[in-house]
Amino acid sequence: MRFTTSRTVKTVLATAVATSALVVPAAGSATAATTTGTAAAAPAPFGAAADTIDAKCRSHGRNYVVRQYYRGPGKYTLRCGTKTWGWKHIKLRHGWNSTMDRKISAAIWSGAPNGRGGFSTYTNQCPSIEKFRTIIGTPAGRNDLLTAYKVNTLAAAGAKC
Template sequence: MRLNATRTIAALATAVATSALVIPAASPATAATSSPAATSSSAEVVADSIDATCRSHSRTYIVRTYYRGPGKYTLRCGTSTWGWKHIKARHGWNSTMDRKISAAIWSGRPNGRGGYSTYTNTCPSIEKFRTIIGTPAGTNDLLTAYKVTTRAAAKC
C-alpha cells in the first residue's frame, strides 16, 4: 500500500514539473500588452461592439445575460431611459461595470428596488453598487445599474 502511495506522489511530482516546462514564461513583450492602456482599449472595443450590435438591432435585443442561481437576468439594448444604452450614457460602460453588474446579481442582496446590491463588509454595511430589474421589455431585464454615492445611516 505504501509503495503505491509513493509511486502516486512521484507521478504527480513528475506531471507538475513537466507542465511547468510546457507553459512558456511571460516575455517582456507579453507583459507590456497587459498594461492598463491595453485593458482600457479592450473595454472600449467591447463597448464599441455592443454599440454596433444595438445600432443594427431593436431595443429588445439581448446583449448580456447574468445569472443568479437558476434565474436568468438580461441586459437589452434598451433606450435612453433603460437598458444598455441608458447605462452607457448615464453611468458609463466598461468591463468593470459589466463585472459589478454580474457580481451584484449573482451574489448581492435584494435592495428593495427590484434588484440586487453589493455592500461593504463593515458595520454598518454600506451599499456600494445597485442594480434595478424590470423594464418595459421584461420583468427580468436590467433597467439600470450604478455606483451608489449616498450613504444611508444604519445601525449594527
C-alpha cells in the same frame, strides 16, 4: 529493465497530467463555477464582447439581448434598450466598460435584494454602505436590467452593529 519501467511510469504519469489539464475547466470559467459548485465567484456574463455591444445595438432593435447574468437558476438579461432603460441608458448616464459589466454581474450573482426590484452590493463594515445598485424590470421584461450605477449611501438608518 528497472530503468525502462521507471521511464514508462514517468511517461504515463506525464501524459495523464497533461490530459487532465485539458479536461478540467479553468478556475475563472463559467464551466468551472458550475462544475465545482463554487458559490463565491460569479459566473462570467454571457453575451457579445463589451467593445461590440455598441455595434450590435446599432444594427438591432431595443429588445436585442446583449448580456445575460445569473443568480442561482435565475437569468437576468441586459437588452439594448433606449435612453431611459437598458444598455443604452447605462452607457449614456453611468458609463459602460468591463468594470461596469463585472459590477453588474457581481451584484446580481451575490448581492442583497435592495427593495427596488434589483440587487445591491455593500461594504463589509458597520454601518454598511451601499456601493453598487441594479434595478430589474423594463418595458421589455420583468427580468431585464433597467439600470445599474455606483452609490454611496448608508444601508439602513437604524442598523445595529
